[in-house]
Amino acid sequence: MEEQKLPVRQGAHNCKWAAPTLFEPAPDWLDAEGKPWTCHRDAVPKHLETTEVCEGCPRWEPRDETGQVKPKA
Numbered sequence: 001m002e003e004q005k006l007p008v009r010q011g012a013h014n015c016k017w018a019a020p021t022l023f024e025p026a027p028d029w030l031d032a033e034g035k036p037w038t039c040h041r042d043a044v045p046k047h048l049e050t051t052e053v054c055e056g057c058p059r060w061e062p063r064d065e066t067g068q069v070k071p072k073a
């Protein structure tokens with residue numbers, strides 16, 4: 001039986017531009033309860049209330065092998 005790989009499902013958890021809001025500097029991390037992920041794709045980080053937007057985001061990029069959660073500047 002041939003092994004089949006499941007397609008990579010896009011999400012904040014595996015996008016190189018996303019970081020847990022809890023890891024953001026103060027006072028931004030205070031938003032973590034209602035907006036658990038922060039997108040760093042744009043110049044101004046955006047806190048995400050839901051990750052549904054990530055499922056179809058054309059700017060999603062997989063994280064590198066280091067598992068780095070915040071992109072290098």
Ligand code: SF4
Nearest residue numbers: 015018039054057060
């Ligand atoms: S909005 Fe797009 S670029 Fe930002 S974290 Fe989600 S998938 Fe990544």
